[in-house]
Amino acid sequence: MGNEGLDIGNLESLEKSLGAVFERKDLRFLVVDDSGTMRRIIAKALKDIGADTVVEAGDGMEALLKLQSAGKIDVILTDWNMPKMNGLEFLKSVKGNAAFKDIPVIMVTTEAEKASVLEAIKAGARNYVAKPFTPDVLKAKVEQTLGIAK
Numbered sequence: 001m002g003n004e005g006l007d008i009g010n011l012e013s014l015e016k017s018l019g020a021v022f023e024r025k026d027l028r029f030l031v032v033d034d035s036g037t038m039r040r041i042i043a044k045a046l047k048d049i050g051a052d053t054v055v056e057a058g059d060g061m062e063a064l065l066k067l068q069s070a071g072k073i074d075v076i077l078t079d080w081n082m083p084k085m086n087g088l089e090f091l092k093s094v095k096g097n098a099a100f101k102d103i104p105v106i107m108v109t110t111e112a113e114k115a116s117v118l119e120a121i122k123a124g125a126r127n128y129v130a131k132p133f134t135p136d137v138l139k140a141k142v143e144q145t146l147g148i149a150k
Contacts, residue, residue: 026052027075028052029074029077030054030056030077031078032058032082032090033078033079033082034059038131039056042077048139058082059083060078060082060086061084061085073103074104077105077106077142078090078106078107079108080107080116106125107129109130110131112130
């Protein structure tokens with residue numbers, strides 16, 4: 001029962017894998033953007049950082065319906081500029097609804113002017129990501145929002 005056959009490199013790899021499994025939570029996201037391509041980009045980035053479920057909606061109206069039917073949602077990521085109901089209107093609807101008001105919302109948008117950022121924060125957005133962004137930036141903002149930033 002010695003360590004003759006023990007490969008330290010494999011042990012470190014196993015340790016990292018087990019650490020990732022133990023850190024993993026049942027994270028569920030709602031991504032709201034009128035661009036299907038942008039929803040796919042965000043969904044892939046979220047899955048790469050450990051999202052278990054990503055629910056998608058093409059505008060604020062659809063997102064409100066998905067919130068009512070999707071079960072638990074941990075974080076909402078929403079665009080600002082969308083048809084039917086824009087991201088700011090959606091954010092205000094979410095924060096005005098007792099069932100959803102505690103879900104953190106991250107605005108993911110090209111609206112990066114200081115006034116727009118302040119308006120979103122005042123309305124209840126927890127964080128803000130300016131497009132275009134990298135997956136690392138999105139990961140950092142999600143972790144910061146969830147309080148799991150390393």
